[in-house]
Amino acid sequence: MxxxxxxxxxxxxxxxxxxxxxxxxxxxxxxxxxxxxxxxxxxxxxxxxxxxxxxxxxxxxxxxxxxxxxxxxxxxxxxxxxxxxxxxxxxxxxxxxxxxxxxxxxxxxxxxxxxxxxxxxxxxxxxxxxxxAPMTAMHGVLVDIYGVGVLITGSSGVGKSETALDLVRRGHRLVADDSVEIRQEHDGVLVGQAPDLIKHLLEIRGLGIINVMTLFGAGSVRNYKRIGLAIHLELWDQKKQYDRLGLDEDTIRIFDTNLPKMTVPVRPGRNLAVIIEVAAMNFRLKRMGINAAEQFTEKLANVIEEGDRDDY
Missing domain, CATH: 3.40.1390.20 (HprK N-terminal domain-like)
Known part of the structure; x- marks a missing residue:
């Protein structure tokens, strides 16, 4: 505190x-x-x-x-x-x-x-x-994507900072890289910001430390953002079964708040910036009551039901 x-x-x-x-x-x-x-x-x-x-x-x-x-x-x-x-x-x-x-x-x-x-x-x-407010620090990257604060986590070297750089180039805003200070200001409200020492900075392996605000302008950064979604990046595991419909809802608990969490497998050829960008847009749609996975499941159930009736 x-x-x-x-x-x-x-x-x-x-x-x-x-x-x-x-x-x-x-x-x-x-x-x-x-x-x-x-x-x-x-x-x-x-x-x-x-x-x-x-x-x-x-x-x-x-x-x-x-x-x-x-x-x-x-x-x-x-x-x-x-x-x-x-x-x-x-x-x-x-x-x-x-x-x-x-x-x-x-x-x-x-x-x-x-x-x-x-x-x-x-x-x-x-x-x-x-x-x-209670405060903790997490290893990860926080980016404002279409008004949604997305906390990107994963092991070191998985590509979090590179993905954040790609997102900034696509017009989104960086909040924090490497270390995110998170405060629970109210019940269910988590706000993240960067430590003063690394504010507006981004570390890219092989390139070094860059100042995002200097390179891309003041519109590419913000000082703090409410966190709405967590996305965990992990190396693709052939033996692991990943969610293909989007019906599974996982969460990560920070203080007393359960934050929605998605796991995105990483392998060559996958554009992580686009995937995370679409995930943020889909998260906004879900908050407005539009869930594509549930709509698909409902349509599929109706088709199966109609097929069973035809058999009779």
Missing amino acids: AKVTAKNLIDEFKLELLNNEEDVAFRPITTSDISRPGMEMAGFFTYYPAKRIQLLGRTEMSFYDTLSEDEKKDRMVRLCTYDTPGVILSRGLEAPTYLLDAADEVGVPILRSDMKTTRLSSQVTNFLEGQL
């Missing part, structure tokens, strides 16, 4: 740090959930989610202004704990003195934004979900 701090929020959303010490901005954030402490402002801290970012908007601060001085101080002291990763004030609201004092006491960063509360909450939540 990536490490996220209040400094990342400051840089991403142009927030203003209101504390005297800038070191507090490096306190880690461990959850993407955000709390709007309305009940806490009323004094109910029994189930206070202290490890979440606390977002104070016009509603919370309007109620806060109705409290007595002792209550105001008590609420802010209890709001700022050693576990609290930060407090954000929306709409450019002024930070109460009690809040600043309590925050400096335990090192909680106090941030301010000019955005509306609901919009700020949504954007910060989406950002944290993306940054804190």
Whole structure:
């Protein structure tokens, strides 16, 4: 899991740090959930989610202004704990003195934004979900083909990078080569990207490392892509029975997501780029409810049924 701090929020959303010490901005954030402490402002801290970012908007601060001085101080002291990763004030609201004092006491960063509360909450939540999502790295190539993120896997030297180069030449976009960083941002949603060190680079044996964006233009690459299909390349095995109809549905499990998987045998004379390109188009058709294999099977069953009737 990536490490996220209040400094990342400051840089991403142009927030203003209101504390005297800038070191507090490096306190880690461990959850993407955000709390709007309305009940806490009323004094109910029994189930206070202290490890979440606390977002104070016009509603919370309007109620806060109705409290007595002792209550105001008590609420802010209890709001700022050693576990609290930060407090954000929306709409450019002024930070109460009690809040600043309590925050400096335990090192909680106090941030301010000019955005509306609901919009700020949504954007910060989406950002944290993306940054804190579980991540793993897989050996393979990720290409955007007709809007479908296709993860190409296989043993070293089977031709993954060469196939990706052919796909780029055909107008598709490279996301990552050799190593793909995969995050599960939501249930059933896998997003892949390249490590910064090898972003936009492609390794071709005998040719070396090439920069795809420099050679083919900015339209030939993209920084990240949701993965919809996995295609595994393997050397042709004469003893193995390969699917010839497309009815078998295999999957590969990454985190909690079952990703559709196809196995494509490799041997001289097969144009892998065209096969993978058609596989991506066929995958899109299946998502739209058009399955050629099932339609063929249904027609074949009807022909057989009609033949049996004629025999009688």
